[in-house]
Amino acid sequence: MAEPWIKARFAVVGGGIAGVTCAETLAAECPDESIVLITASALIKAVTNYQKVSHTLETFDVEERPSAQVESECPSVQVLHTVVTSLESEKKILHTAAGQQISYDKLCICTGGRPKLIPGQNQNVIGIRDTESVKEFQRKLSKATRVMIVGNGGIATELVYEVEGCDVLWIIKDRSISSTFVDEGAGQFFLPHLNEEKKEAAPTVKRQKYTVGDGGSTEAQGDGTTLGGALGPDWATCRQMKGSAPVSHRVHVEYNVEVTRVMTIQEVAQAGLNPLEPESLATSMNSEWPVYVELTNGQVYGCDLVVSATGVAPHTDPFLSGNSFEVAEDGGLKVNDKLQTSVSDVFAAGDVCTASWERADLWLQMRLWTQARQMGCYAARSMVAAVKGEIISLDICFELFAHVTKFFGYKVVLLGLFNAQGLGNDYELLLRVTKGEEYVKVVLHDGRLVGAILIGETDMEETLENLALNRTDLTPFKDHLLDPAVDIDDFFD
Ligand SMILES: Cc1cc2nc3c(=O)[nH]c(=O)nc-3n(C[C@H](O)[C@H](O)[C@H](O)COP(=O)(O)OP(=O)(O)OC[C@H]3O[C@@H](n4cnc5c(N)ncnc54)[C@H](O)[C@@H]3O)c2cc1C
């Protein structure tokens, strides 16, 4: 029987990176205070092998753990596996699907996001977010000969590289690939790798995998719509992403288009439309597909499966009704520079929130696990400061945007306004490209470094980060900055 009433100093909702980091930081800062972590997912995410590469760059692994491990490492944390169904913010009480009522002094909402899907309900259109959804994708892919991937961001870029044994139709609304993360030049740099054999991934042994009972659901009882935590690093490389076509890796990109509607074969016939068979995908031609998609250029393509990799919508459902949260245009809970929402004593961190403070010139919010970890940690420190009546200042990680990832087998580092975001035409670019090896782009504004894209093993991230943070005037040096003969570390020593 679940305890009906629980009283906690701090309550955190969400077992993803933001929520778990928040609970762990609270436990470290206030070991004698009671902390309740409520999560719909049976396994919770934990950050391991954390390495601070520089002031703002960090790398870490994400591991799924049973809650008992977290409770034994942080004895003041009690983990409840259930779904929060409502919040009475005036009384400071949370209600759960298991019938519990949890009263708190300070609450942090870390309920993440859910995939934004293209319009039109069809069982062959899926989004990818958590372990369950990626398993569903693998299952459907294993029988597929042609899959359509819609979107030009992180998931699409990783999937087009990973999917094998299946033709891939990649539908993007831009004129170059991977444009959420990189510019057109870098898109060109990646292009030759689209259809090439994938480099063999090193076996992933460093992360433990847990399962929750044979075939059992990994989610707590709830409304059936609550998702598990978002997938972690290597979500695609360590899984089999194989279809059933006699091809190894083949991608057809359709540029500058969006989806207008998703249809069945009957709807295609009723509308008198003529589905097209791209010549480059000849092996997977079929007279009847499970699903058809019409694009803004009028073309209609059939396929076995559509992955809508079209971004994330903040998961705010149970918290909004009956409470006066201010919500940003993208649907996230607005938070100030202390990660406080507009509701008293309620904080938010990770994908569910929208940074609504006056942001530093070179920082921008992207829904990434680095930011989820940083926000979870900072929210906890801010909650503690609020309890103790102390003032804390904004963490340095919010000074400069920094992201490290891997696309098409290359290390990718993004710094600051890496795509000259918000600068209009008022910027200068420095470029250094060695085909197949590295792509280095530096964005200068008023002679100062404001952003960079580094692809490959450039080893320049720390120096460029320092130049950005120090606002060094590079006017006298800019002609040498990317000269391969110049060691920029020595240059700026
Ligand atoms: C396929 C995929 C690949 C990604 N790859 C990368 C990458 O390479 N690099 C990168 O930086 N980022 C990546 N991301 C993004 C990153 O995973 C997320 O930004 C980050 O994990 C968000 O963490 P979070 O804690 O805010 O939310 P989540 O991980 O979504 O966690 C939310 C938690 O809240 C719980 N919850 C929700 N509602 C309720 C409720 N009502 N009651 C109780 N619990 C609830 C959920 O069960 C879950 O445990 C990827 C995302 C996806 C989907």
Ligand SMILES: NC(=O)C1=CN([C@@H]2O[C@H](COP(=O)(O)OP(=O)(O)OC[C@H]3O[C@@H](n4cnc5c(N)ncnc54)[C@H](OP(=O)(O)O)[C@@H]3O)[C@@H](O)[C@H]2O)C=CC1
């Ligand atoms: N390696 C990494 O760092 C990875 C990060 N992630 C993160 O996980 C989350 C989910 O990934 P993902 O879904 O790829 O989201 P992203 O935000 O990365 O990309 C979404 C893409 O879909 C496009 N899009 C949006 N709506 C439509 C539409 N109706 N039709 C066609 N295209 C559309 C967007 O274009 P526009 O921007 O113009 O709207 C954008 O190109 C993101 O927060 C992402 O940052 C995921 C995988 C890997």
